[in-house]
Amino acid sequence: MARDTGQTRAKILAAAGDLAREHGPGKLSLDAVAARAGVSKGGLLYHFASKSALMEGLVTDHLARLEAALRAGENTGRPDGVIAAYLAEFRRECAAKAGPPAGLLAALVEDPTILEPVRQQERAFLDLIRSNATDPDMATAAFLVVHGIRTMQLMNVSVLTQAEEAAVMGWIAARLEPPQD
Known part of the structure; x- marks a missing residue:
């Protein structure tokens, strides 16, 4: 039963993330999410008691996936493994056409107080990235580049083409590669 849950x-x-990306977070409804997910509205409310709880769930889920990727990078024991994992997760999201974490914008529209836990988690991510970096300033710059691109995508004001984004990400990744002997 727990697995089904x-x-x-x-x-x-x-479903909520897809709908938020497709129609905008302000137009996200519990009925639409339930229909897209193939569950009853009661089933949705069993898991998320309100739209606000659903939005918090989207943000928590995104941050948990990101943290798992960073911890996996840390567990490699490789210097710069954490920032490399951060970049790889961002590239995976882009390749999957998952788009930016629309749940965050949806949650902020619904409840601006959710921003503080996100800020704290992002600070913890940056601290972890910097502690594992051979060049903490370069790792910080890479972190900020990902956030800049993600924010432009989220706000639908991207000024870079996909090729330009890929080139910048490749440039950063190349600088994080260990030197070849």
Whole structure:
């Protein structure tokens, strides 16, 4: 039963994220999310008691996936493994056409107080990235580049083409590669 509960929760979160990206966070409704996820509205409310709780769930889910990727990078024991994992996760999101974490914008529209826990988590990510970096300033710049691109995508004001984004990401990744002997 617990496995089904986790799968249903994941389906609901995926549906909410998709709808927020497709129609904008302000037009996200619980009825639409339930229909997209293939669950009843009661089933959705079992997992998320309100639209605000659903938005918090989207943000929490995104941050948990990102943290897992960073911890995996840290566990490699490789210098710059954390920032490399951060860049790889961002590239994975872009390749999957998942777009930016629309749940964050949706959550902020719904409840601006959710920003403080996100800020704290992002600071923890940056601290972890810097502690594992051979050049903490370069790692910080890479972190900020990802945030800049993600924010432009989220706000639908991207000024870079996909090729330009890929070139910048490649340039950063090349500078994080260990030197070849």
